[in-house]
Amino acid sequence: MHLFSRFQFRDWLLANDPALSRLRMASRVTLTILLVFLILLAIEAFILPLPTAAFGLGIVLSIEGGVAVRDKGNARQLVTRLFGCAVSLVVVAIAAGLEDQRVLSDLVFLVIILLASAGRVFGPRGFAIGMFAFTSYFMGAYFQPPLAELPEVAIGPVVSVLVGHMVRAVLLPDDWRRDLLRSLESVSGRINQILFKLAALAASGDIGEADRQELRQLEDRLKEVVLMAETFIPRPSAGVFDGASNPAAELAIRLFDAHLAAESAIVLSFQSPPPFALVHAVIGADAAELKRYEGMIEASKDQPQGETVRALLWLGEARRQLTEAINRGGACGFSGVDAAKDTAQAQAIDFSLANPLLRSALQITLASAIAMGFGLLLSRERWFWAVLASFLVFTNTNSRGDTAMKALSRSLGTVFGIAMGLVLATLISGEPDIAIPVMAICIFLAFYFLQVSYATMTFFISIVLCLVYGMTGVLTLDLLKLRIGETVIGAAAGTAVAFVVFPARTRGALDAALARWFQALRELLGAIGEGKSGFELIALSQKIDACYRDVTVAARPLGSSWSVVTRPGQIRQTLAIFLSCTYWARVLARSYEAPPADDDQRRLITADLALVDDAASRGSACFFIKRKASRTAGRHLPVSREGARVGLEMVGSALERLYPQADTLPFASGEAIARSKQG
Known part of the structure; x- marks a missing residue:
């Protein structure tokens, strides 16, 4: 029973944290902080006393080393850490030297912020070094170490860099083969979730709107982890496999088929729920029962139920093949799959204001200046x-809507975290044996949820700060009120600047994401028109998948409630159309085989390309059209025949739904589209 529970927990963990990347990052940060703190304590106890700034810098740079250092390869990471350490020591020395000239020190801080944020144009290394510089000057100005103490203060950053690299390279190293295996296991786990839901619906015999929405969410979660797994499969420099004999190519096909089969089972279950016995047989891999259903499908091949049965049988076979690939990979560590070669070429850096990173650097600096002014009041x-909040709300945002959402998340996380931290600090006051483990747990949880919820991360960090204040005897209600006030000032300053200075409109970011999606679809249709097939088409359809994910991210600030409401809103309805078109593009890519398309297919391709051009020219306007609740398209999945033709029809049908001519417009077939273009 204990073993079963352990495997259940692992399946749950992989389902929620594909490749265990969040777990690994949180463990790295927490372990690094603990080791650095213990080493610094040992140095203070047995070698020489250390100033508080050494501890503060050591802990803060441990966090930056675990989160900001994103170079590929241990050697590159070590170089980045060493550069970051050197920059840290320089800016701390500057902060210490200017301590008696506070106005000049504040102005220099703004210069550091400008340079640190502008450093992002140099890629991952520039981003990491910039974060080291900003946080180091922040800590230097905060703790105000005398110049005479700088040698002792420098011990903190040095220990942090060395320990951080040891944790990352030795104790908890990256391993793409292990990550590939875990991500594939996560794919399998999410397919199982879909099957369990289909089994429940098959047992009830009814699919309501809430059930449809849950299945769409499961479909989105599957897409998310499939996209992650694809990044771990090494590809040739051209991005397209030469043939299925390549072990990596075979793995890519198994993953692609399992994804497409799972989505097909969902699409057809909307039209006709599957038999419960069949879903149960797929879950249990019951070969005899599956064989019995295979013998029955010929008689019902033109019926909705028959197509659903075909889709479930396809999913059962694709799931079996994926499971076999996972088992083989787990047994040999994917030894037959060669590591990907880094063929990325350095690109020229744009230092003009046309570069959004440089515009963002100016925004961050101005927001920090405003936050500094009001914070000083x-x-x-x-x-x-206040400066810290204004700086961080711009991190990993691509529009003013994103910035506003992040500012709100930081403010709410701080308020609720301080409230909880005050309660905990009061309860465990004077109990460091309890407070320290609680802080370690909160640090772990903060960085485990960093990629999921910024508010949750801020919540746990605020708890840690309250416990630190309690242990050092400076915790007061006035201090906590001051922290909330300063955080709100910084968040408000960042939001205001994002909306006024070089504003990156949410619709602008969405227009750019949509342009990439339409271009990817255009490339797929063009490649089919040229008679291409196989891996090339699959690679193009995967590009559409990745672009769809970017569209969902860019659209989220337009209607942040779209993911939690029960009835479809405009944003969610439109995203559902793009999801449908993305799905049918994959069906098309998998089904089409050369020789070149016949005249009828060429007419469909021409019609679809015309629809693409028309919709692409309108950008994000489709997200603001009121529609009736969407219905399932009337065609059944062609799992056995005419896959390419029906794929072309359904792509055209989905594109038409972006701009319906009337609320009652039926879903036109590709043939109708072609005729309308000809007439």
Whole structure:
């Protein structure tokens, strides 16, 4: 029973954290902080006393080393850490030297912020070094170490860099083969979730709107982990496999088929729920029962139920083949799959204001200046919190809507975290044996949820700060109110600047994402028109998949409630259309085989390309059209015949739904589209 529970927990963990990447990052940060803190304590106890700034820098740079250093390869990571350490020591020395000239020190801080944020144009290394510089000057100005103590202060960053690299390279190293295996296991786990839901619906015999929405969410979650797994499969420099004999190519096909089969089972179950016995047989891999259903499908091949049965049988076979690939890979560690070669070429850096990274650097600096000014009105000693908030709300955002959402998340996370931290600090006051483990757990949880919820991360970090204040004896209600006030000032300053200075409109970001999606679809249709097939078409359809994910991210700030409401809103309805078109593009890519398309297919391709051009020219306007709740398209999945033809029809049908001529417009077939274009 204990063993079963352990495997259940692993399946749950993989289902929610594909490749265990979040678990690994949280473990790295937590372990690095603990080791650095213990080493610094040992140095203070047995070698020489250390200033508080050494501990502060060591802990903060442990966080940056675990989160900001994103280079590929241990050697590159070590170089970035060493550069970051050197920059850290320089800016701390500058902060210490300017301590007696506070106005000049504040101005220099703004210069550091400008340079640190502008450093992102140099890629991952520039981003990491910039974060090291910003946080180091922040800590130097906050702790105000005398110049005479700089040698002792430098011990903190040095220990942090060395320990951080040891944890990343030795104790918890990256391993793409292990990550590939875990991501494939996550794919299998999410397919199982879909099957369990289909089994429940088959037992009830009814699919309601809430059930449809849950299945769409499961479909989105499957897509998310499939996209992750695809990044771990090494590809040739051209991005397209030469043939299925390549072990990596075979693995890519198994993954592609399992994804497409799972989505097909969902699409057809909307039209006709599957037999419960069949879903149960697929889940249990019951070969005899599956064989019995195979013998029955010929009689019902033109019926909705028959197509659903075909889709489930296809999913059962694709799932079996994927499971075999996972088992073989787990047994040999994917030894037959060669590691990907880094063929990326350095690109010229754009130092003009046309580069959004440089515009963002100016935004961050101006927001920090505003936060600094208003923060100083509240406190001469604690205004750094306002600057910190204004700096961080711009990280990993691509529009003013994103920035506003992140600012709100930070403010709410701080408020609720301080409230909880105050309760915990009061309950365990004077109990460091309890407080320290609680802080370690909160640090782990903060960085485990960093990629999922910024508010949750801020919540746990605020709890840690409250416990630290409690242990050092400076925790007061006024101090906590001041922190909340400074955080709100910084968040408000960042939001205001995002909307006023070089505003990156949410619709602008969405227009750019849609342009990439339409271009990817255009490339797929063009390649089919040229008679291409096989891996080339599959690679193009995967590009559409990746672009769809970017569209969903860009659209989220337009209607942040779209993912939690029960009835479809405009944003979610439109995304469902793009999801449908993305799905049928994959059906098309998998089904089409050369020789070149016949005249009828050429007419369909021409019609679809015309629809693509028309919709692409309108950008994100489709997200603001009121529609009736969407219905399932009337064609059944061609799992056995005419796959390419029906794929072309359904792509055209989905594109038409972006701009319906009337609310009652039926879903036109590709043939109708072609005739309308001809007439």
